[in-house]
Amino acid sequence: xxxxxxxxxxxxxxxxxxxxxxxxxxxxxxxxxxxxxxxxxxxxxxxxxxxxxxxxxxxxxxxxxxxxxxxxxxxxxxxxxxxxxxxxxxxxxxxxxxxxxxxxxxxxxxxxxxxxxxxxxxxxxxxxxxxxxxxxxxxxxxxxxxxxxxxxxxxxxxxxxxxxxxxxxxxxxxxxxxxxxxxxxxxxxxxxxxxxxxxxxxxxxxxxxxxxxxxxxxxxxxxxxxxxxxxxxxxxxxxxxxxxxxxxxxxxxxxxxxxxxxxxxxxxx
Amino acid sequence: xxxxxxxxxxxxxxxxxxxxxxxxxxxxxxxxxxxxxxxxxxxxxxxxxxxxxxxxxxxxxxxxxxxxxxxxxxxxxxxxxxxxxxxxxxxxxxxxxxxxxxxxxxxxxxxxxxxxxxxxxxxxxxxxxxxxxxxxxxxxxxxxxxxxxxxxxxxxxxxxxxxxxxxxxxxxxxxxxxxxxxxxxxxxxxxxxxxxxxxxxxxxxxxxxxxxxxxxxxxxxxxxxxxxxxxxxxxxxxxxxxxxxxxxxxxxxxxxxxxxxxxxxxxxx
Numbered sequence: 153x154x155x156x157x158x159x160x161x162x163x164x165x166x167x168x169x170x171x172x173x174x175x176x177x178x179x180x181x182x183x184x185x186x187x188x189x190x191x192x193x194x195x196x197x198x199x200x201x202x203x204x205x206x207x208x209x210x211x212x213x214x215x216x217x218x219x220x221x222x223x224x225x226x227x228x229x230x231x232x233x234x235x236x237x238x239x240x241x242x243x244x245x246x247x248x249x250x251x252x253x254x255x256x257x258x259x260x261x262x263x264x265x266x267x268x269x270x271x272x273x274x275x276x277x278x279x280x281x282x283x284x285x286x287x288x289x290x291x292x293x294x295x296x297x298x299x300x301x302x303x304x305x306x307x308x309x310x311x312x313x314x315x316x317x318x319x320x321x322x323x324x325x326x327x328x329x330x331x332x333x334x335x336x337x338x339x340x341x342x343x344x345x346x347x348x349x350x351x352x353x354x355x356x357x358x359x360x361x362x363x364x365x366x367x368x369x370x371x372x373x374x375x376x377x378x379x380x381x382x383x384x385x386x387x388x389x390x391x392x393x394x395x396x397x398x399x400x401x402x403x404x405x406x407x408x409x410x411x412x413x414x415x416x417x418x419x420x421x
Numbered sequence: 422x423x424x425x426x427x428x429x430x431x432x433x434x435x436x437x438x439x440x441x442x443x444x445x446x447x448x449x450x451x452x453x454x455x456x457x458x459x460x461x462x463x464x465x466x467x468x469x470x471x472x473x474x475x476x477x478x479x480x481x482x483x484x485x486x487x488x489x490x491x492x493x494x495x496x497x498x499x500x501x502x503x504x505x506x507x508x509x510x511x512x513x514x515x516x517x518x519x520x521x522x523x524x525x526x527x528x529x530x531x532x533x534x535x536x537x538x539x540x541x542x543x544x545x546x547x548x549x550x551x552x553x554x555x556x557x558x559x560x561x562x563x564x565x566x567x568x569x570x571x572x573x574x575x576x577x578x579x580x581x582x583x584x585x586x587x588x589x590x591x592x593x594x595x596x597x598x599x600x601x602x603x604x605x606x607x608x609x610x611x612x613x614x615x616x617x618x619x620x621x622x623x624x625x626x627x628x629x630x631x632x633x634x635x636x637x638x639x640x641x642x643x644x645x646x647x648x649x650x651x652x653x654x655x656x657x658x659x660x661x662x663x664x665x666x667x668x669x670x671x672x673x674x675x676x677x678x679x680x681x682x683x684x685x686x687x688x689x690x
Contacts, residue, residue, distance in 0.1 A: 166442045174516055178524060188677040240446075244443070250484070265670055405534070
């Protein structure tokens, strides 16, 4: 099988996103290989050898997605037996012309600790963990957003993604079985109502997820799942809480939709 | 100030990474605005109006980074008073030629729930949370990696990043003050030694972080921080545990270095 390489002198996250976005348009299978921190000439030669071995093995040239700005390292990689896709080269000079400034490749590296947003993000992760799953209901004045919903509707992964990627302090609070009779907003949430965002999920999907956790329980029964979903959606409507059905969406999509809807500021750019 | 827009019919994560990687090469400030889920002609016209208003306000054309494949929506965005950077268009036809296949833009969308890796990632997040901070020492046989280190050396954010981004089940175990006299590997870790990866951190940086959490405590004292760091590093060397000093690295960089060193398989591509 042909190999797609994602290579960079840093984390190679940009190369991965770049290559992945392109290859996902094609119904073709690849081996994938990420090579990060190619920061020295030695490492560059070693990487070229690896690419050339993959070329020989497959009998066709690998695809290489890279973002090198250092010209010496770039030339070594570009000289391998591969098809090179260099995402930066097409855009840097048009941008230089447009901005009237030269690119300063060493100025700062994306995905490094030197990004302004870095401390925000770590603080937000700590906040979101400490305020996960209703574990700390006295701390909501510091939240940027409070996700609510029934157990297993997607609150925790979404809170963590908001925090890790965007530096947003996302608490989350689960409505439990005990809350479910004639559901109302708990007292401690009322002062923070403007920060609340609701998640819901189709009952059959909720059942599936809960079965994986606790098979043949009341918690995972069709009846219980249907009742909980019905109750929370009624609550969202009654209280005019914005909400989203997560059934068909990934964490990335849920997060993007919450950011859209709430206009929350992202600390990462 | 000039605005940079990141626009897409999905999450716009690819557009953000694309624009961010380029703009970080320039010492120029921008307003940043992400517009996701531009899926209809109406939304496209609305987006164009927003771009045009920003152009008027700033007196210069905004920069627009987009990844549209739908030609109707793309044309509307391309007709706004902006400089358009379309990351896909430069690469799709060379790739089509190389692969001998036409791109199928609707085949599957990146960052969606339809990616093969999606369930792995959610399972990994649940695993990493349940096995954070030594909370579940009986469950390490299911771990892909076990991060160890002193309190506040970066274990938790790194575990979560490994899980969320790459679907890797990362447990973490903190060495505490009680472990610190003549530190040895706890019994329950010994059978899983091959999965252990150590983190360390410079004592002054550790002190800073701990001061923010618990000022003027033994926990945050210079002496304690120095002693703990010295002890764990001694342990890593004695036990031949691979380790990394996290002081100067972001979560993304720490993660990439761990993947490099361990050769762990990523479930996301």
